[in-house]
Structures are given as structure tokens and as C-alpha cells.
Amino acid sequence: MIIGLDDTDSKDGMCTTYLLAVLIEKLNAYGKVKDYPLLIRLNPNIKYKTRGNAALAMELELKDRNDAQKVMELVIETVEKMAVFSEENTNPGIVFIGNPTPRLNKDLSEFSLRAVQDVLEIREAKELLIRHEISHKGYKNERGLIGALAAAGFSLCGLPDHTYELIAYREQKKYGSLREIDPGTVWSADAATHPDTWDTVDIENKRIVFAPHSSDPILFGIRGRDEEAVRKAFSMIRSEPVERYLVYRTNQNTDMHLINATIHEVRNDRSYILSGTISKSPRTIMGGHIIFGLSENGAHIECTAFEPTKGFRRIIRELMIGDEVTVFGSVKAETLNLEKIKVNRLKRVELRNPVCCGKRMKSMGKEQGKRCQKCGAITKERVIETLPRNISEGFYEVPPCARRHLSKPLIRFPFQGS
Numbered sequence: 001m002i003i004g005l006d007d008t009d010s011k012d013g014m015c016t017t018y019l020l021a022v023l024i025e026k027l028n029a030y031g032k033v034k035d036y037p038l039l040i041r042l043n044p045n046i047k048y049k050t051r052g053n054a055a056l057a058m059e060l061e062l063k064d065r066n067d068a069q070k071v072m073e074l075v076i077e078t079v080e081k082m083a084v085f086s087e088e089n090t091n092p093g094i095v096f097i098g099n100p101t102p103r104l105n106k107d108l109s110e111f112s113l114r115a116v117q118d119v120l121e122i123r124e125a126k127e128l129l130i131r132h133e134i135s136h137k138g139y140k141n142e143r144g145l146i147g148a149l150a151a152a153g154f155s156l157c158g159l160p161d162h163t164y165e166l167i168a169y170r171e172q173k174k175y176g177s178l179r180e181i182d183p184g185t186v187w188s189a190d191a192a193t194h195p196d197t198w199d200t201v202d203i204e205n206k207r208i209v210f211a212p213h214s215s216d217p218i219l220f221g222i223r224g225r226d227e228e229a230v231r232k233a234f235s236m237i238r239s240e241p242v243e244r245y246l247v248y249r250t251n252q253n254t255d256m257h258l259i260n261a262t263i264h265e266v267r268n269d270r271s272y273i274l275s276g277t278i279s280k281s282p283r284t285i286m287g288g289h290i291i292f293g294l295s296e297n298g299a300h301i302e303c304t305a306f307e308p309t310k311g312f313r314r315i316i317r318e319l320m321i322g323d324e325v326t327v328f329g330s331v332k333a334e335t336l337n338l339e340k341i342k343v344n345r346l347k348r349v350e351l352r353n354p355v356c357c358g359k360r361m362k363s364m365g366k367e368q369g370k371r372c373q374k375c376g377a378i379t380k381e382r383v384i385e386t387l388p389r390n391i392s393e394g395f396y397e398v399p400p401c402a403r404r405h406l407s408k409p410l411i412r413f414p415f416q417g418s
């Protein structure tokens, strides 16, 4: 039986991953989780999300098929006990898939991918649930059914790419208090397991980034390429007592949200890979954000490196009109928020007015030639000049402290040997 769950959490209390971890313990009596539970990140631009737009699923291998009803009741009872129904934006959804068919497989693989890349309506989830006679329970406006069905869909159809995260949970009495984690052991764990684990620390910004600051049940999460790597890092970290922990398989750090497109196809609230030429120089706006214009085939979009992307902005500032780049990121309010950039070709030369008497000659008007304002010399020709460039062609990414859950770090790209 596949169980999908979503939208049980609140900003300062529950977290759906914790609910699943508790549920797995309760379900032990009825069966075992096959493989790994799934932690799925859906479209990061959805306005209804509490934090990281996560949805959860697991496949339970039942000891006895006759227990299916009891299992469903236990899941419903646990969600009803633990979900934060009082929060306006919490609309839980639970989905149970018992007897998959090839048709369901096809419909769900499309639906699940759209939940990561697109914006769905609640009625689309309900329509699929009813058409395929899938047992489900939605609460309040039932929005959680979208995420629950999408996560269950990935459990059924598999993930095209995946990573792992070990999440450690706090004792309940500690919720809301400062997290006690020995920083030295975190840096050592990262040093011993990187690049098989990543985003535990941010070396450039000298920060530990694997622990949230909110008052939720998560103590920290270790991301990595396999269970062995995240477990090894976990074993090295000293901290306050861990109430429980769980290793999830996840679509985090896979770039699954990105759609290959042209600029004129772009829509708000989706995420893209776009290629083009810099058409407006980078400029710094209030708050330290940097914006440049990107054009391709007459279409134009603004791209922004926000202040929290820290040192990444140094690269963006160096771009010039005429550089050819590929950008990766989410589009909101007609602006692409940069997660990564690939500089394909830097403009290295430029036609400019010649220098005479130590100063650049001035144009005398259209097709009138150029004149030296000091000695009066006149020339028709412009000269080719080499531009001093302080960056090289290649990939650049935001630092770990600014990485979004779905963003694939460069260490996971094949040219990095992983």
C-alpha cells in the first residue's frame, strides 16, 4: 500500500516529515516500509506553502492484506491527532493506493511531475482520485490532496534522479529552544564526507547551514548521495538528544523543477533553464540585489541575484552586454531568481573609438568620423579593443546558505566526477 501525505504543518509547530516518522513507528505492527520513505519537494513557487513545499510518501509492505483497513484508520487517526488544523493555511490530504493499474501509472507520472514544475488546481487531484477510485481523505479545502497524490505518484512510478536526506528530530520538550549542536563536530563531519554529503556547512560564508532556526521538530538534516554517506556524517555529530531520525529518498538537489524553455515561453511561478545574451548591464538595486537583462530572439527577461546569494553576486556584477549565458531559476513577477548560471561565451573584444592624445576620440555625428578634441585629428575607423575580463566561462552557483531545496549543486554534475 502506498501512502501519500501533505499539508499537516504550521510555521511554528508541526512538520509533515515528523508526522511520517511517527507514523512509520506506529505502522511497524502491520508491516515494513519498502525501500525508503520519500520526501518530495514540489513547485517551490506555490504561494500556499508553509516553508519548503514538501510532501511525503511511503510504500508499506503489509504482513497481512486484510489489515489494509486498519492501516488506513491508523494513518487518518494520526493525522487528525497531529496536524495543525487551526492554522488557516493547513489543509491536510491523505492518499492510499492499493491496486495500481498501467493507466494510473501513466496519469500519475504526468501529474506528479506537473506538481513539481507547474501550478495545479485542487479539482485536478480530485478528478484523478475519483477516476481511479483511489482511497483518500482531504480536510478543509483539501489542497493537501495535490501534494499527497503527487508524492504517492513518485512512490508508484519512481524518481528519475534522487538523493538522500537523514533528518534528525528533537525531543518535544526542546521545541522552541536554541538547538544544541557541537559546531566542531559538524565541520569535521562535513570534511570527512564531502562531496558525498553537501550543504551541511557553507565554507565561504563560514556558516553551519543544515539546521533550521524555526521552532519545528527538526534538529538538522544531512543531505547526500547515499545512505552510507549521510549515516557516516550523522555518526560524527554531537548534539542534544535525538528523539528519532529517518533517512529519506528525495528529489532534493536534482533540478527537477527546471523546465528547458525559450524566454518567450516563460510564465510566472515556474522554474526554467533559459539561454540568451546579456542585453542590459548588471545594476545593483536597493537591498544589494543585482539585476541584469537577458534577451533571445526578441524576447527579454530580467534576472536577479538576490542579496542572500552573497559572493555569487560578485560573478554577476562582472557580466557585460553581449555575454552569452544560460540561467537557471524560478520566475516570479516577470523576474528570474538566479540559482545557477553558465557563462557560455564572454565578450572579449569590442569596436571602440580610438584613443588620441590620451583620450578617447569623440564621434562627430552619424557617419561623420571621430575627432580628437585636443589635437583635432580625424579618423573614420573604429578599433578592435580587448576587454579586460575578471571571470571565466563556466558554471557558477549560489552558496549553500542560499541554495533552494530542489537546486542541483555543481558537485552533482557529471563533470565534477559524481
Ligand code: ATP
Residues within 6 Å of the ligand: 006, 007, 008, 009, 015, 016, 017, 042, 043, 046, 048, 049, 050, 051, 052, 053, 054, 055, 089, 090, 091, 114, 115, 116, 117, 118, 119, 120, 121, 143, 144, 145, 146, 147, 148
Ligand atoms: P513544510 O515544507 O514546512 O513541511 P510546506 O512548505 O510543505 O511545509 P504545505 O503546508 O505542505 O507547505 O503547503 C503546500 C500546499 O500547496 C499543499 O496543500 C500542497 O498540496 C499544495 N501544492 C503543492 N504543490 C502544488 C502545485 N504544484 N500546485 C498547486 N498546489 C500545490
